[in-house]
Amino acid sequence: MMNDYKSLLKKGWLFFTVAIVFLWAKTYYALKTAFTLDIENKSQQFILAITPISSILFFLGLSFFFSPKLRNKAFMVIYFFMTFVLFANVVYFRFFSDFITLPVLMQYKNFLELGGSAQALIHPTDILYWIDVVILIAWMVSKKTKPSMRFKKRTVAMLYAAVIGIAAVNLNLADKERPELLTRTFDRMKLVKLLGIYNYHIYDSVMTANTSSKRVFADSDELSEVLNYVNGQQGKMGVQGKYYGKAAGKNVVLVSLESTQNFVIDRKLHGQEITPFLNDLADDSFYFKNFYHNTAQGKTSDSEFLLDNSMYGLPRGAVFTTNAGNEFNATPEILKKEGYTPATFHGNHDTFWNRDVMYKSLGYERFFSKEEYDVTEENSVNYGLKDIPFFEQSMPMIKELDKPYYAKFITLTHHYPFILDKEEEKMIKPAETGDGTVDRYFQTMRYQDEAVKKFFNMMKEQGEYEDTIFIMYGDHYGISDNHNRAMSEILDKEIRPFEEMQLQKVPLIIHIPGMEGKEMETVGSQVDLKPTILHLLGVKERNDIQFGVDLFSKEREDLAIFRDGSVVTDKYAYAAKENICYDKSTGEEIETKTCAPLKEKAEKELQLSDKVVYGDLLRFWEDNQHLEGKK
Ligand code: GP9
Ligand code: MN
Numbered sequence: 001m002m003n004d005y006k007s008l009l010k011k012g013w014l015f016f017t018v019a020i021v022f023l024w025a026k027t028y029y030a031l032k033t034a035f036t037l038d039i040e041n042k043s044q045q046f047i048l049a050i051t052p053i054s055s056i057l058f059f060l061g062l063s064f065f066f067s068p069k070l071r072n073k074a075f076m077v078i079y080f081f082m083t084f085v086l087f088a089n090v091v092y093f094r095f096f097s098d099f100i101t102l103p104v105l106m107q108y109k110n111f112l113e114l115g116g117s118a119q120a121l122i123h124p125t126d127i128l129y130w131i132d133v134v135i136l137i138a139w140m141v142s143k144k145t146k147p148s149m150r151f152k153k154r155t156v157a158m159l160y161a162a163v164i165g166i167a168a169v170n171l172n173l174a175d176k177e178r179p180e181l182l183t184r185t186f187d188r189m190k191l192v193k194l195l196g197i198y199n200y201h202i203y204d205s206v207m208t209a210n211t212s213s214k215r216v217f218a219d220s221d222e223l224s225e226v227l228n229y230v231n232g233q234q235g236k237m238g239v240q241g242k243y244y245g246k247a248a249g250k251n252v253v254l255v256s257l258e259s260t261q262n263f264v265i266d267r268k269l270h271g272q273e274i275t276p277f278l279n280d281l282a283d284d285s286f287y288f289k290n291f292y293h294n295t296a297q298g299k300t301s302d303s304e305f306l307l308d309n310s311m312y313g314l315p316r317g318a319v320f321t322t323n324a325g326n327e328f329n330a331t332p333e334i335l336k337k338e339g340y341t342p343a344t345f346h347g348n349h350d351t352f353w354n355r356d357v358m359y360k361s362l363g364y365e366r367f368f369s370k371e372e373y374d375v376t377e378e379n380s381v382n383y384g385l386k387d388i389p390f391f392e393q394s395m396p397m398i399k400e401l402d403k404p405y406y407a408k409f410i411t412l413t414h415h416y417p418f419i420l421d422k423e424e425e426k427m428i429k430p431a432e433t434g435d436g437t438v439d440r441y442f443q444t445m446r447y448q449d450e451a452v453k454k455f456f457n458m459m460k461e462q463g464e465y466e467d468t469i470f471i472m473y474g475d476h477y478g479i480s481d482n483h484n485r486a487m488s489e490i491l492d493k494e495i496r497p498f499e500e501m502q503l504q505k506v507p508l509i510i511h512i513p514g515m516e517g518k519e520m521e522t523v524g525s526q527v528d529l530k531p532t533i534l535h536l537l538g539v540k541e542r543n544d545i546q547f548g549v550d551l552f553s554k555e556r557e558d559l560a561i562f563r564d565g566s567v568v569t570d571k572y573a574y575a576a577k578e579n580i581c582y583d584k585s586t587g588e589e590i591e592t593k594t595c596a597p598l599k600e601k602a603e604k605e606l607q608l609s610d611k612v613v614y615g616d617l618l619r620f621w622e623d624n625q626h627l628e629g630k631k
Contacts, residue, residue: 006144015139015147019079020056022132027052027086027197029128034090036097036482037193044193047173051196054167056082057159059198063149064156071149072140080133082198087129089197094121095416096297097480099188099200102208103317104297117382120417170195189577207316211614218615223545226608226617230545241552245538247512251468252340252533253459254408255452256303258415259478260445262289262505263491269442270429277453278472278507285470285511286518288551290570292525293506295476296563300410301353303475303526307408308332308362310530310546312563312609319613324358327619329544331530332406333363338539341365341402345394346410347373347385368397381421387413387451395458403467411451414444416478435486438479445478466513471533473526474506497575498582501568508551512536523558523570524551545618547609561605567598574598 008014031037031048039045059082063075092100095117139145174194182203192200264274265282273279295302298318305319306312308330313319319326332342343366350356350369359367370384379389390412398407413420418440420426428446430439452472459465479487484495493499508524510532511517528548534541535550549556558570565576573582574595581595582588611617 009139009145010147012147012149012151015136016060016149019060019075019132019136022136023056023060023079023082024052026083026129026132027056030086030090031192031197035093035099035189035192037189039193043173044177047170047177047194048196050166050170051194052198054163054170055196055198055202057166058163061156061159061163064151064159068150072147075149076137076140079136083129083133085201086197087126090126090129091118091121094482095480097482098297099192099197101188101204101297101316103314103322106317106321117416167199170199204316211316211322214611214614215616218611218617220617220620222611222615223617223620226545226612227543229604229608230547239549239553239555241532241535241550242554243552244535244550246515247469247536248538249404250512250537251404251464252335252406252537253468253470254307254406255455255470255472256300256408256410257448257452257472257474257507258300258411258413259418259441259476260414260448260474260506261477261479261503262291262474262507263503264442264445265289265507269431272428274428274442274445275449277449277456278509281456281472281511282507282509282519284517285509286520286552288508288510288520288522288524289505290521290523290558290560290568291473291506291508292504292523292560292562292568293474293476294525294527294561294563298353300475301355301358302563303473304408304410306526307473307529310527310544310548311612312527312547312561312606314610314613315563315606318353320353320355320358323613323616324354324361326361326613326616327621328361328363329618329621330362331533332365334534334539334544335406335537336363336365338537339404341405342407343368343401343405344408344410345390345397346370347375347380347387347390347412348383352383366401368394372397381413382415382417382419383412385412386425387411387448388454391451391455391458395462398464399462409455410475411448413451414441414448414478418444418478420444420447431486431490433486433489435483438483438486438490441478468513469536470509470511471529472507472509472511473529474508476506477504479503497578497580498573498587501562501566501573501575504562510536520551521570522551522556523560523568524548524556525560525562527561528556543621545612547605561602563606565599565602565606567595567602569598572598574602576602 028049037048039048059078060075063071063078066074089099092098140147177194178190188200191203195203266279267274293303294306294312296313296315298305298313298320301318301320302313309328314322336342342364344359344364345368346355348370350367350371356367373385373390373393375385379386394409401407417437420443425447426443427450428442431442433439456465459468481500487503488495528551531541531546531548532551535552560568567574569584571584572595573584576599579592581590581592583590
């Protein structure tokens, strides 16, 4: 009896089948529980269940191409690798509400440095993803049960025929659900929902290869096409705002406010202001309350890219990583020609987001990173130096710079998972929604506010304040839509796609000492920062490609285009993923066709911006006779 049982275990087909069932089961479990995929109907439910099968058979089947001696090992390596891909996506999704793309993976150094954030993202039940690996290895290494995976060629051929058959059925059903899924969409959620997580990665790899080839085939005519667009757009180029040149010759201090969403401004928690300093500062500044971020997978780095280039980040990955070798015409480089010293300050390693390489391409002359600061266990948390010591230690460094300077400070403490380790740093009680992330968000927010206040005081004490303009902006959202339940409690309203879009507002405060500010209704986004800043300084673009428009210009359209193709104007809000058009003032759903022109515009603009980045088109600048004449 016992021997029968052991000889059964030795059967390769049994082992193979059990492995397939294990891998399918946990993949399906992840698709159902770890990702929010919005399954709308029975057909989608069915597709979801079959999506993993073809790729599991395909990949595990590859082990049959190894010699029988190596086959078991190859099988296990593939199995392990697929588990790892699945698990990495599960963890990544918990924070980013998104799937990993190859370009993001290439920035693997970021993952290694995640530290505290990564720990908070791993749950005890995650053991479920690995238990089967242990069982299969045990099965395989014991001499008594080691399966013999010898199959006839015909069986393997049948297996691959099945792969093709199942994949075809899957694709066909997916196409019915979402026509042109592969050609049009850049919504990863739909791709995973309809193709499955493993097939999605195959698709993503093909896309990556495809985009790298775009640079090879790009030519200077494409640059003209983009130029025609930016010049032709009403108000795109050269439109000067009312404050043109009003800050000429002044230093520029930019403060990137980590994870700061606009909803905290002027809001109270437990009867206490969350951002008392920013609230006061906003009263004494130009405060843009309808300002949005346009970032995607590149997060902070995307916001930096937008700020300095007035071009959009990429739909997949981060420009900072994928295209750091490109030719750019960024603000630091432009201002250097005007006699400015461009510098940037950040309390994390210089390699994070590939900043050390990218900053050179953008024209930054100095980069003060973790290596230049005195960072100890005591004064750091999460990714690096805490904001208060960061600003304190930055002061002598600012003094070092030749004037005028263009100095960017990237704050860090108010970053997921929003931790502070000292009681005195917690200046407000956490919220009480029961969602730890949301609850702690307010504490680190309050801490950041205090840090910025100290920074302003030090700038005043050191005599740097009067001659400087301050541009402070939130880099991207801090609370993803995974936390809508808690957020609806905080905001006391239901969160639909419309409210989600409103939550993408980040504060923009432009503070010019000696100038009275005001609250600005203008709808704009990070892509508008470059022309706004250059115009305040009285620096005119020659030929430049900018997708943004001076925020102070009266002729500009009230417009913010999100990286996913959504659009907000003064009248409408278009949610791209859901394809819903809203009346901006009432928040009511209206006919989709009302938003059709906006949708088209966003697609066009994003596509052109991507063209410039993927094709590295600015390298053709000098060669382009058409431009030479105009210079
Ligand atoms: C890391 C910091 C945070 O250096 O800028 O990056 P994020 O995760 O927000 O992109
Ligand atoms: Mn950030």
